[in-house]
Amino acid sequence: MQQTKKSTFDCELCQDTEFIFNAESNSAAPCKCRELKFYKRIMAASGISDSDKSKTVNAYKPKLDSEGKEHIEQKKARTIATEYLHNFQTIKLGRNNSIALLGQPGSGKTHLTIAIANELLKRGIGVLYMPYREVVTQLKQIINDEEEYQSRMDKFKMAPVLLIDDLFKGATKDGKMNESEMRIMFELINHRYLKQLPILVSSEYYSRQLVDFDDATGSRIIEMCKGRIVELKGKELNHRMEGL
Numbered sequence: 001m002q003q004t005k006k007s008t009f010d011c012e013l014c015q016d017t018e019f020i021f022n023a024e025s026n027s028a029a030p031c032k033c034r035e036l037k038f039y040k041r042i043m044a045a046s047g048i049s050d051s052d053k054s055k056t057v058n059a060y061k062p063k064l065d066s067e068g069k070e071h072i073e074q075k076k077a078r079t080i081a082t083e084y085l086h087n088f089q090t091i092k093l094g095r096n097n098s099i100a101l102l103g104q105p106g107s108g109k110t111h112l113t114i115a116i117a118n119e120l121l122k123r124g125i126g127v128l129y130m131p132y133r134e135v136v137t138q139l140k141q142i143i144n145d146e147e148e149y150q151s152r153m154d155k156f157k158m159a160p161v162l163l164i165d166d167l168f169k170g171a172t173k174d175g176k177m178n179e180s181e182m183r184i185m186f187e188l189i190n191h192r193y194l195k196q197l198p199i200l201v202s203s204e205y206y207s208r209q210l211v212d213f214d215d216a217t218g219s220r221i222i223e224m225c226k227g228r229i230v231e232l233k234g235k236e237l238n239h240r241m242e243g244l
Ligand SMILES: [Zn+2]
Pocket: 011, 012, 013, 014, 015, 016, 017, 018, 019, 031, 032, 033, 034
């Protein structure tokens, strides 16, 4: 008697080989799952801890104050993330298609942005993980090799969704942006802005600082994320609430 076995393949089409063989032409063509798997590999190889990688938006628990109320900004961040995922198919169509979680370390920015990225990847939407410091340092090193630079840059420009982790980390000195990083980031953000390609941003800087560092880049990010910018002022906010 035959048993129906559950498939062990992520992709039935290519049985996880990422290529589809065409017997007629005796050639292989990349499977449609190939690009997605590329994004998943990058995410898996990132420095993000395994526990962070497996987190979901629902698992995000805002801190509670002494009265047991959820931290207001963290709660807002979770609501925005949930709505973003829920309406992504419509949201992605306009220029205002992105999300920014800003503020101090330990406030859950990484948890939420990664959770959004994982959920989109699960749905088959390509999200490229871009650890800001690492990637920008590499791009600066190859900036004079135009071909190499453009081919690397194109990945970040054209990914269906781009997760920029820790935007502008280490990019400023005395409140001023490093010139070549400023140019690289303008090229990247402006492209995604014009092509209406979403970004998921986490940064320790607040929106006003993003604009102060570089008006052209900062204001485009803010326009893309309008209505979905959360400034997580963890400790300060808690402190103020205690005083009420
Ligand atoms: Zn496949």
